[in-house]
Amino acid sequence: MSFQIALVQFEPIRKDVARNIQIIRRLLKGIKANLVVLPELSNSGYLYRKPEELLPYAEKGDCSDPFLYVLQEISMAVGGIIVAGYAELADGKLFNAAAAVSEHGIIQNYRKIHLYADEKSLFQPGNTGFSVFDWHDVKIGMMICFDWIFPESARTLSLQGAQIIAHPANLVMPYCQDAMVTRSIENRVFTITANRIGDENLDGKKLLFTGRSQITAPHGHILYRGPENVPTVHIMDIDPQKASQKNISPQNNLISDRRPEFYDLLG
Numbered sequence: 001m002s003f004q005i006a007l008v009q010f011e012p013i014r015k016d017v018a019r020n021i022q023i024i025r026r027l028l029k030g031i032k033a034n035l036v037v038l039p040e041l042s043n044s045g046y047l048y049r050k051p052e053e054l055l056p057y058a059e060k061g062d063c064s065d066p067f068l069y070v071l072q073e074i075s076m077a078v079g080g081i082i083v084a085g086y087a088e089l090a091d092g093k094l095f096n097a098a099a100a101v102s103e104h105g106i107i108q109n110y111r112k113i114h115l116y117a118d119e120k121s122l123f124q125p126g127n128t129g130f131s132v133f134d135w136h137d138v139k140i141g142m143m144i145c146f147d148w149i150f151p152e153s154a155r156t157l158s159l160q161g162a163q164i165i166a167h168p169a170n171l172v173m174p175y176c177q178d179a180m181v182t183r184s185i186e187n188r189v190f191t192i193t194a195n196r197i198g199d200e201n202l203d204g205k206k207l208l209f210t211g212r213s214q215i216t217a218p219h220g221h222i223l224y225r226g227p228e229n230v231p232t233v234h235i236m237d238i239d240p241q242k243a244s245q246k247n248i249s250p251q252n253n254l255i256s257d258r259r260p261e262f263y264d265l266l267g
């Protein structure tokens, strides 16, 4: 089975949703894909002093506000779905969210469960849980950036049958790209980490985002790793069925060999 994926790496501009929409439109012009993945907080950029400052750029998760509205429009042109990180406003609360958007609207919304550093003073911890949706018989799950450091995130999605993990990111630590190889191997899944580039400075705080957006295959091969600081769109064909074969020897299966009675994950 052939499934076209596209990964987009760019530099979201803080407080400039219109400009970010313009950049995304330009990068995706003429592109056809079944699944496109954009970085975390693609609508708003990353650094804000307090929730009130971010509020004007946050969106309801229903495609009625400009960013997701345009993504719905672009998804029609692309001929597939778009997974994008965005600042979400719901019931007066801010979430660091990712939406899977089709030409018909939102397929699924995910709210980042593991908030990183100062995100804890901007956003509420995600409350949607990890879940998987079907898109033309392909099972896709979403997680956001720092979720990578908790293997439970990718595992939870994989136990639900995810074949592809769409992973919008604003990475600042250098470890994630290498760790995603392991996430792929231990779960036999494809991962698509769409990271941002550039830096942000606020009140003496400086963050440098690491680029090197990446696609990994179920056996851990790095199918693509992008440049450190250049806007990029990378398109490739994958066969999602390759993520469904979980036998690692005639006697071993990644799922059925688990011994959850010894893991005490709720402790």
Ligand code: ACM
Pocket: 040, 115, 116, 144, 145, 146, 147, 169, 170, 171, 172, 173
């Ligand atoms: C991060 O989770 N944006 C580092």
